[in-house]
Amino acid sequence: MRSLDWELLPSFLAVARAGSLRAGAELLRTNYGTVNRNIQALEASYGVALFSRSTKGFKLTDAGEAVLPFAEQAEQVIINARKRVEGLDKSEAGTLRFSVTPTFAYDVISPIISRFQEAYPDIQVELRLTSAVEEINKDETDVSLRAAYEVSEDVVARKLYPMTVGIYASQTYIDTVFAQSGPQGSGLSWIGWPGDTQAANWVAQSPFPHADIRHMVSDGYMRLRLLRENCGISYLPVVFEKFFPDLCRVPGTKAELGQSLWIVLHADLRKTVRIRRFVDFLADELMDLKRDMQGELYRR
Structure with a gap:
């Protein structure tokens, strides 16, 4: 996994969960354009479409479905690391x-x-x-x-x-x-x-x-x-x-x-x-x- 993936995966997860760029941006408390650019950069990095786009929103492709569990695992590892360190704060x-x-x-x-x-x-x-x-x-x-x-x-x-x-x-x-x-x-x-x-x-x-x-x-x-x-x-x-x-x-x-x-x-x-x-x-x-x-x- 390239270092760039760590920066882009939150946008992937947010859109996968919310079903659209705007709703994903709201989850991340950022703007629509940033999430859109991150999704496009991640797809370019993998060389495959992770979402199918339609007027109804964003739906995971087969490739996106394959990436999803690994992205969720990566997210959980980062969360656990942060919580463990925060737990040491005196x-x-x-x-x-x-x-x-x-x-x-x-x-x-x-x-x-x-x-x-x-x-x-x-x-x-x-x-x-x-x-x-x-x-x-x-x-x-x-x-x-x-x-x-x-x-x-x-x-x-x-x-x-x-x-x-x-x-x-x-x-x-x-x-x-x-x-x-x-x-x-x-x-x-x-x-x-x-x-x-x-x-x-x-x-x-x-x-x-x-x-x-x-x-x-x-x-x-x-x-x-x-x-x-x-x-x-x-x-x-x-x-x-x-x-x-x-x-x-x-x-x-x-x-x-x-x-x-x-x-x-x-x-x-x-x-x-x-x-x-x-x-x-x-x-x-x-x-x-x-x-x-x-x-x-x-x-x-």
Whole structure:
């Protein structure tokens, strides 16, 4: 493998995963032209087309399919080397990447980041707001806060506690639309999640099986906004009662324990001082919020 390949393979992998030059450039946080040039240079180096181009995007050729597993192995070797070296870092300074959903970022996490900044002024946090699960082992992030029932990846995962969720709407929606709704939620509208193939199942099993799914949004904070704009009902962690008193539990519904909060990081970063400081600080702060996160179902 020529030394040039190490520089060009990230563009190859990004386009192979994203299916287009522009989407691949977004993954790499670079521009379209750079990715295009890198793909062309790699194909010229190999003397074969790695992608077939069409109006639908980029698709791997047989040669591209042959290269893909080796490129992924090379990527993993480089990631492992970086993580191993970073794990030897004993300094209480530097930058770490932290992935968190927009749902929690603005109201739950931002005050924690402020307090962390005061405690550790030489550690910078690069906040990555995403509703997707960023892969620790592919070096997409260093630390991630997730809501999940289980974490099955080969990572270090610290389980905190299950969160309580309920069905919420604005007080205006409850006073007007809910007050006039029919049996089992007829006339009500759910705010759901796009791409949910099990939508019919959870609606049928909910307290309002006759409500329709009017809007769908993957961004949890946008779901909050739609609730506050009287657009429907939705499941929501009860902690948001603390931040948005205009949101109310839908009458006649019960809160339930749902997914747990997990702090996830790469195994090789456990001994990196800035990572350990951040993870311990974050865990302590979130434990202090347990009563708010679990509401009336809180148990010590």
